[in-house]
Amino acid sequence: MPTTITQIETYDVRFPTSLTLAGSDAMHPDPDYSAAYVILHTDSPGLEGHGLTFTIGRGNELCVAAIHSLAPFVVGQRLEEIVADFGRYWDRLTNDGQLRWVGPEKGVLHLATAAVINALWDLWAKAVGKPVWKLLADLTPEEIVRLVPFRHITDALTPDEALHLLRQQAPTRAERERELFRSGYPCYTTSAGWLGYSDEQVAALARQAIDQGFTAIKMKVGQDLAHDRARAALLRQVIGPDRKLMMDANQRWDVPQAIAWMRELAEFDPWWIEEPTHPDDVLGHKAIAEAIAPIGVATGEHVANRVVFKQLLASGAIRFCQIDACRLGGVNEVIAVLLMAAKFGVPVCPHAGGVGLCEYVQHLSMFDYIAVSGSLEHRMIEHVDHLHEHFVDPVTVRNARYLPPQRPGYSIEMKRESLEQYRWPDGPVWRELRQRAPASEQR
Amino acid sequence: MPTTITQIETYDVRFPTSLTLAGSDAMHPDPDYSAAYVILHTDSPGLEGHGLTFTIGRGNELCVAAIHSLAPFVVGQRLEEIVADFGRYWDRLTNDGQLRWVGPEKGVLHLATAAVINALWDLWAKAVGKPVWKLLADLTPEEIVRLVPFRHITDALTPDEALHLLRQQAPTRAERERELFRSGYPCYTTSAGWLGYSDEQVAALARQAIDQGFTAIKMKVGQDLAHDRARAALLRQVIGPDRKLMMDANQRWDVPQAIAWMRELAEFDPWWIEEPTHPDDVLGHKAIAEAIAPIGVATGEHVANRVVFKQLLASGAIRFCQIDACRLGGVNEVIAVLLMAAKFGVPVCPHAGGVGLCEYVQHLSMFDYIAVSGSLEHRMIEHVDHLHEHFVDPVTVRNARYLPPQRPGYSIEMKRESLEQYRWPDGPVWRELRQRAPASEQR
Numbered sequence: 001m002p003t004t005i006t007q008i009e010t011y012d013v014r015f016p017t018s019l020t021l022a023g024s025d026a027m028h029p030d031p032d033y034s035a036a037y038v039i040l041h042t043d044s045p046g047l048e049g050h051g052l053t054f055t056i057g058r059g060n061e062l063c064v065a066a067i068h069s070l071a072p073f074v075v076g077q078r079l080e081e082i083v084a085d086f087g088r089y090w091d092r093l094t095n096d097g098q099l100r101w102v103g104p105e106k107g108v109l110h111l112a113t114a115a116v117i118n119a120l121w122d123l124w125a126k127a128v129g130k131p132v133w134k135l136l137a138d139l140t141p142e143e144i145v146r147l148v149p150f151r152h153i154t155d156a157l158t159p160d161e162a163l164h165l166l167r168q169q170a171p172t173r174a175e176r177e178r179e180l181f182r183s184g185y186p187c188y189t190t191s192a193g194w195l196g197y198s199d200e201q202v203a204a205l206a207r208q209a210i211d212q213g214f215t216a217i218k219m220k221v222g223q224d225l226a227h228d229r230a231r232a233a234l235l236r237q238v239i240g241p242d243r244k245l246m247m248d249a250n251q252r253w254d255v256p257q258a259i260a261w262m263r264e265l266a267e268f269d270p271w272w273i274e275e276p277t278h279p280d281d282v283l284g285h286k287a288i289a290e291a292i293a294p295i296g297v298a299t300g301e302h303v304a305n306r307v308v309f310k311q312l313l314a315s316g317a318i319r320f321c322q323i324d325a326c327r328l329g330g331v332n333e334v335i336a337v338l339l340m341a342a343k344f345g346v347p348v349c350p351h352a353g354g355v356g357l358c359e360y361v362q363h364l365s366m367f368d369y370i371a372v373s374g375s376l377e378h379r380m381i382e383h384v385d386h387l388h389e390h391f392v393d394p395v396t397v398r399n400a401r402y403l404p405p406q407r408p409g410y411s412i413e414m415k416r417e418s419l420e421q422y423r424w425p426d427g428p429v430w431r432e433l434r435q436r437a438p439a440s441e442q443r
Numbered sequence: 444m445p446t447t448i449t450q451i452e453t454y455d456v457r458f459p460t461s462l463t464l465a466g467s468d469a470m471h472p473d474p475d476y477s478a479a480y481v482i483l484h485t486d487s488p489g490l491e492g493h494g495l496t497f498t499i500g501r502g503n504e505l506c507v508a509a510i511h512s513l514a515p516f517v518v519g520q521r522l523e524e525i526v527a528d529f530g531r532y533w534d535r536l537t538n539d540g541q542l543r544w545v546g547p548e549k550g551v552l553h554l555a556t557a558a559v560i561n562a563l564w565d566l567w568a569k570a571v572g573k574p575v576w577k578l579l580a581d582l583t584p585e586e587i588v589r590l591v592p593f594r595h596i597t598d599a600l601t602p603d604e605a606l607h608l609l610r611q612q613a614p615t616r617a618e619r620e621r622e623l624f625r626s627g628y629p630c631y632t633t634s635a636g637w638l639g640y641s642d643e644q645v646a647a648l649a650r651q652a653i654d655q656g657f658t659a660i661k662m663k664v665g666q667d668l669a670h671d672r673a674r675a676a677l678l679r680q681v682i683g684p685d686r687k688l689m690m691d692a693n694q695r696w697d698v699p700q701a702i703a704w705m706r707e708l709a710e711f712d713p714w715w716i717e718e719p720t721h722p723d724d725v726l727g728h729k730a731i732a733e734a735i736a737p738i739g740v741a742t743g744e745h746v747a748n749r750v751v752f753k754q755l756l757a758s759g760a761i762r763f764c765q766i767d768a769c770r771l772g773g774v775n776e777v778i779a780v781l782l783m784a785a786k787f788g789v790p791v792c793p794h795a796g797g798v799g800l801c802e803y804v805q806h807l808s809m810f811d812y813i814a815v816s817g818s819l820e821h822r823m824i825e826h827v828d829h830l831h832e833h834f835v836d837p838v839t840v841r842n843a844r845y846l847p848p849q850r851p852g853y854s855i856e857m858k859r860e861s862l863e864q865y866r867w868p869d870g871p872v873w874r875e876l877r878q879r880a881p882a883s884e885q886r
Contacts, residue, residue: 028544055541057542059541059542062509062552069501097473100470102498104745105721107545107546107551108551109505153697154697254594254595278547280747282726304723
């Protein structure tokens with residue numbers, strides 16, 4: 001029985017994380033972790049596709065509006081026809097002759113594209129009764145290549161090269177799948193290092209992370225050098241010399257400033273500096289990478305599309321590729337980046353701060369390990385330990401490793417109750433917060 | 444008397460240009476030239492600021508929505524306080540801790556930023572009774588530097604370098620201003636070369652352009668090589684060997700394809716190839732530029748911000764810098780790019796296909812000539828001869844030269860009647876079109 005998408009439903013969901021400063025960094029001091037959430041309804045009883053794009057509050061309404069602008073490409077379409085030629089479908093969706101002007105493939109429109117594309121993946125995976133990582137891992141190399149949007153990246157990766165890469169890993173996929181069920185996929189934690197936390201909070205959380213088995217921890221930097229040095233010294237003292245310490249500047253610096261600042265932090269032996277400058281600055285990242293080696297440069301959560309990643313990867317500007325499941329235009333474009341990263345030998349360490357991002361990216365990293373890179377070396381998923389309670393199928397992390405999700409879909413479905421409670425601006429949580437807050441602080 | 448902005452009013456205005464194929468190119472076959480239009484109302488009687496961002500139809504509604512998302516940064520603010528530290532105001536507007544997540548500085552949000560910032564410039568210029576170009580040309584180098592957002596570009600241009608550049612041109616500004624009044628600013632035409640036009644239309648329009656004094660003409664390419672060769676041969680025959688022929692691929696190609704295609708078109712002696720590939724692909728443009736020299740590479744109408752321009756300019760990837768008045772975040776960011784272009788010796792030839800863009804960019808090029816580059820060499824503004832009738836103060840082009848606008852403001856104010864007639868989706872023009880169109884073609 002074919003499945004037709006009959007209707008799109010959206011939610012503007014926001015969590016008041018700014019109240020606790022969870023998520024605070026040098027450029028985003030008071031984020032309210034949010035989701036522009038979409039449900040694809042179908043004519044198959046009980047079958048829905050769920051997807052979201054992550055934002056940090058204001059502006060979420062624009063992503064919801066953009067999902068509606070994309071609705072004509074989805075409503076009335078058959079799932080089977082979409083997935084039969086998914087790469088081409090993706091290309092049509094992102095290259096509408098009028099709509100592409102307000103992108104192309106970036107910002108609000110591309111974030112909305114991700115929500116819609118990911119909802120289609122959730123729908124497809126539920127229709128075939130597999131989690132997304134397993135759906136992908138069971139496709140042939142030829143089938144995977146047909147998912148990929150190659151437009152504007154063939155100078156770095158041709159379909160033939162992609163096929164060759166995938167075929168190399170195909171014979172040993174089953175081994176790595178077993179390994180994932182045995183040991184899970186390694187991760188690091190960001191939960192200890194938010195900029196708005198006190199020293200005491202940070203030290204306690206870092207100790208707790210060690211107790212939980214984490215061997216790598218990330219801290220926020222970039223607002224004040226003296227503060228960063230003190231914080232780095234504290235964390236290095238708590239975690240010892242052998243565990244990894246990563247730093248994240250969240251785009252705060254100009255290029256010369258990034259170089260100077262990281263020279264001052266080098267003595268704390270950071271494994272990488274993340275987002276040292278503007279995410280569009282390929283040549284800037286390259287200049288920083290050359291100046292501060294052996295500290296690695298990492299970026300990705302704000303890298304708009306595969307074209308920017310192509311340049312970062314091919315030019316050696318980054319040593320860690322931090323794909324984001326909904327900054328890129330959903331699974332199809334992510335696969336393009338996984339393939340390029342594999343070709344250029346750059347490990348993929350997904351961005352997963354936020355809400356729903358851990359749920360998403362576990363599928364992508366597990367697919368990468370099984371079918372694309374075939375390696376865990378220098379690879380870790382980010383883990384942030386909050387907001388998972390809102391999901392129907394939340395991530396399971398044991399001993400600092402993600403265990404493979406087993407329920408059909410993309411693990412991104414939120415509980416109906418959470419969608420209603422945190423609906424912006426008039427869900428019960430927000431109504432109550434406004435009643436409590438003085439007028440001067442009203443959101 | 445200080446002026447406070449009291450209210451924001453918006454219009455979603457769309458012109459049914461797809462009916463005539465004016466504006467058609469290889470990636471945008473059926474544009475409806477549109478504007479997300481904003482009016483800043485104030486407490487000063489009769490004083491309003493007008494601004495717009497240009498789109499080509501679908502998606503315009505998102506830019507209108509984004510203007511409303513930016514309203515809290517504008518409404519209740521004093522004009523005098525904004526312009527007293529305009530560079531910092533721009534930085535605050537584009538770096539809101541939550542909103543920047545859905546950019547930063549790109550796509551829907553940045554297009555909306557441009558509409559708002561440009562409306563502030565229109566307001567400022569009207570408040571002081573000068574056209575924008577003259578307001579700018581009368582500022583001191585120190586005052587101009589304070590307008591510029593330097594964040595993330597200081598590796599290419601420091602405030603001191605900017606000051607030095609501006610001071611070099613300051614003593615001779617008056618001369619060049621007189622020259623503009625005498626002769627105007629040179630331009631080329633795109634009106635002959637739309638992809639959807641027939642050979643007869645194109646030849647007739649090209650002859651007409653020559654009669655009007657144009658010495659440079661642009662054609663659209665990229666859909667079909669045989670067609671492009673025939674069209675280029677026709678145009679070269681009509682305009683002769685000495686006039687300039689430019690080509691515009693509107694991002695159609697991958698990098699290897701751009702190089703191969705342009706080698707096939709080289710015999711028609713194109714002066715530049717515009718948008719040969721994806722606008723985010725700095726290194727791709729550089730590779731193309733190196734492969735097809737002496738044909739120049741031009742781009743800009745889709746270059747998201749000063750950070751991408753910085754890379755294109757500093758790396759030698761482009762020989763012509765095509766700023767767009769509302770793809771960049773308004774006048775302030777444009778000045779940053781004009782200064783970098785001057786530093787790296789790249790001529791600025793603004794993009795002005797669209798609606799309102801000719802009206803906007805004449806101010807920018809005239810300011811560039813008077814105060815920044817000080818040169819007309821290899822510089823031309825684009826001119827497209829349509830939709831000017833909707834403006835209160837339309838451009839005046841005589842003998843293929845823009846004459847300096849003299850009314851106060853940014854020349855971007857549209858007639859109230861046009862705003863109402865073409866309002867989407869329920870203005871009289873659109874209501875009538877829907878009544879005439881068969882259901883299958885309804886927009």
